[in-house]
Amino acid sequence: MYQTHFTEMTENTIKTSKNLIAGIISIILILCLFRMQYGYYTFVRISCFILFLIMASFYKINSLWSTIYLLLAVLFNPIFPVHFNRFAWNIIDGVVAVYMIGQIVATYNTRAIDKR
Known part of the structure; x- marks a missing residue:
């Protein structure tokens, strides 16, 4: 019983951490x-770069989500910067921001379904 409660608490903490990081991004x-x-x-x-690496660490190493966040970390890395024009960066920034907001919404919808 204690272990199950601890596991639920840990899962909720991870979901909250993911949502917080996604909101910041x-x-x-x-x-x-x-x-x-x-x-x-x-x-x-x-x-x-740092936040996408942290997001990737929440998932199994070969999972799709881990790969997506690692690719985003490479895209935003400050060491070997990827150069696009301003218009292209605006599109990338907008798409990634909408994706991260969508992830937050999906997490809250999942929580609401789980509580039923």
């Missing part, structure tokens, strides 16, 4: 759609 990327100083984009690369 969404806010950071939505702000990229506005004209910002160059230093902000460096902050975006560093923070998104």
Whole structure:
């Protein structure tokens, strides 16, 4: 009984952590759609790189989600930056932000179904 309760608590903590990180990434990327100083984009690369690596660590190593987050980390990596024009980055930032918001919504919908 104790172990089951502990497992549920751990799963809820992981879901909450994923949602928090997804929310932070969404806010950071939505702000990229506005004209910002160059230093902000460096902050975006560093923070998104770290946060996507953390998101990948929540999943099994060869899972689809882990691969997606690792590819996003490579895309946003600050060490060997990928260069696109501003329009392309706006599309990438918008799509990733919407995806992360969708993940939060899907998690809350799953929680609501699980409580029934």
